[in-house]
Amino acid sequence: MTMTQKILARAAGLPSVKAGQLIKAKLDMVLGNDITSPVAINEFEKNGFSEVFDRCRISLVMDHFTPNKDIKAAGLTKQCRTFARKYDIKNYFDVGDMGIEHALLPEKGLIAPGEVCIGADSHTCTYGALGAFSTGVGSTDMAAGMATGEAWFKVPAAIKFNLTGALQGKASGKDVILHIIGKIGVDGALYKSMEFTGEGLKSLSIDDRLCIANMAIEAGGKNGIFEVDEITLDYLKDRVDRPFESFKADSDDDYEQIIDIDLSEIRPTVAFPHLPENTRTIDEITEKVVIDQAVIGSCTNGRITDMRAAAEILKGKRIAENVRCIVIPGTQQIYLDCIKEGLAEIFINAGCAFSTPTCGPCLGGHMGILAENERAVSTTNRNFVGRMGHVTSEVYLASPAVAAACALKGYIGSDIFDEV
Numbered sequence: 001m002t003m004t005q006k007i008l009a010r011a012a013g014l015p016s017v018k019a020g021q022l023i024k025a026k027l028d029m030v031l032g033n034d035i036t037s038p039v040a041i042n043e044f045e046k047n048g049f050s051e052v053f054d055r056c057r058i059s060l061v062m063d064h065f066t067p068n069k070d071i072k073a074a075g076l077t078k079q080c081r082t083f084a085r086k087y088d089i090k091n092y093f094d095v096g097d098m099g100i101e102h103a104l105l106p107e108k109g110l111i112a113p114g115e116v117c118i119g120a121d122s123h124t125c126t127y128g129a130l131g132a133f134s135t136g137v138g139s140t141d142m143a144a145g146m147a148t149g150e151a152w153f154k155v156p157a158a159i160k161f162n163l164t165g166a167l168q169g170k171a172s173g174k175d176v177i178l179h180i181i182g183k184i185g186v187d188g189a190l191y192k193s194m195e196f197t198g199e200g201l202k203s204l205s206i207d208d209r210l211c212i213a214n215m216a217i218e219a220g221g222k223n224g225i226f227e228v229d230e231i232t233l234d235y236l237k238d239r240v241d242r243p244f245e246s247f248k249a250d251s252d253d254d255y256e257q258i259i260d261i262d263l264s265e266i267r268p269t270v271a272f273p274h275l276p277e278n279t280r281t282i283d284e285i286t287e288k289v290v291i292d293q294a295v296i297g298s299c300t301n302g303r304i305t306d307m308r309a310a311a312e313i314l315k316g317k318r319i320a321e322n323v324r325c326i327v328i329p330g331t332q333q334i335y336l337d338c339i340k341e342g343l344a345e346i347f348i349n350a351g352c353a354f355s356t357p358t359c360g361p362c363l364g365g366h367m368g369i370l371a372e373n374e375r376a377v378s379t380t381n382r383n384f385v386g387r388m389g390h391v392t393s394e395v396y397l398a399s400p401a402v403a404a405a406c407a408l409k410g411y412i413g414s415d416i417f418d419e420v
Contacts (some may be wrong), residue, residue, distance in 0.1 A: 099331025173208025297328025
C-alpha cells in the first residue's frame with residue numbers, strides 16, 4: 001500500500017485497502033471555518049443531532065471574513081460561536097486568538113502523522129505535510145463528521161513524486177508546486193494521492209512542505225502527503241504530546257505513476273491567469289506585466305519563513321508608486337514574531353499594509369479586493385476568473401520573494417531580482 005492507503009486502512013480497521021475501494025474511516029479531526037461551518041451546523045441541527053462525537057477533535061476557525069467585514073459575516077460568526085459554546089468545543093478560534101486555519105492547526109499541534117482529518121475547506125490537504133491524511137469535504141460531510149466521528153472515502157490511487165537535489169537561490173516550496181502543476185496540469189492528479197518522498201526532502205523546510213501540500217488540490221489531488229523524517233519530527237517535538245504513527249509506502253509498484261523532480265532545477269515561477277497550470281519561470285517572461293497590487297500571505301504562504309523572505313527583499317526599500325502591497329501573517333503567533341524580529345517595521349517602512357491574520361483578499365473577501373482590469377501578484381493558491389474581485393481583474397500566483405520583488409519594481413518581469 002501507499003502512505004495514504006496505510007493510513008486509511010488503519011482508520012477503517014482493515015488489514016489493507018486498494019484504490020477505488022469504498023471505506024468508512026474514523027476521524028481524528030473535523031475542521032470548519034466561518035463560511036462553511038454555518039452550513040454544517042444547519043445540517044447538524046436539521047438531522048436532529050444533540051451531541052458531537054468529541055469536543056476536542058473539532059476545530060472551528062473564524063478566518064475568512066474576520067474581523068467581520070459586514071453584518072452577514074458577523075451573523076455567520078455568531079452562529080459558530082454559539083454552537084461552540086453549546087457543545088463546549090475546545091478548539092474554537094476567534095478574533096485575537098485565531099489565524100488562517102491551515103497555518104493555525106499545525107502550529108497548535110492539532111494534526112499529527114498517521115491521523116485522518118477532514119475539513120470543509122478545499123485546502124485542508126495542507127496537513128499532509130506532516131504525514132497525515134487530510135482532505136477537503138463538503139459541509140454536509142463536516143456535519144456528519146462532527147456528529148459521528150466517521151466519514152466515507154473512496155480510496156485514492158497515488159502518484160509518487162521522487163524529489164532529488166536541493167533548492168537554489170530564491171526558489172522555494174511555492175515554486176516547486178507551481179512547477180509540478182505546470183507540468184501535470186490542474187487535473188493531472190485528479191482524485192489521486194500526491195505522495196512526496198526522496199533524498200530531496202531534506203532540503204525542504206516544514207513551511208515549504210505545508211505550501212506544497214496546500215496546493216495539491218490545485219492539481220486535482222485528493223490529498224498531498226510527505227514522508228515523515230527528522231524535519232517533520234523536529235517540528236512536532238514541542239507541539240504534539242500524544243502518540244502517533246507514521247507510514248511509508250511498501251514499494252514503487254503501489255504507485256500509478258512516478259515523477260522525478262530535481263529541486264536544483266526549479267526556478268522562481270509565476271502562474272499567469274486564469275489557471276495555476278499557466279506557469280512560466282521568471283526567465284520565460286518576455287514582457288513586463290504592470291501590477292496594481294501585491295498580496296503576501298494566505299494559508300499557502302503566510303508562515304514566518306514567508307514573512308522573512310519578503311522582508312529580506314523589501315528591507316530598506318519602498319514599493320513602487322501606484323502599487324498597493326498587503327502583508328498578512330498566517331497566525332497571531334506569526335504576527336507577533338514579525339514584530340519581535342523587526343519584520344513588521346520593514347513592511348511598514350516599505351509602504352505595505354500589515355494586517356491581522358485573515359484569508360481576506362484570497363477569495364475576494366475583504367482587505368484587498370481588485371477593481372475592474374486591475375492586476376495582482378499574489379502568494380495565494382488560486383487565480384481563477386474573478387477570484388480576488390472584479391471578473392476582469394487578473395491574479396498572478398508567485399512566491400513571497402517574487403511577490404515582494406514585483407512590488408518594488410511595479411511589474412512582473414524577468415529582471416525583478418536585479419538590484420534587489
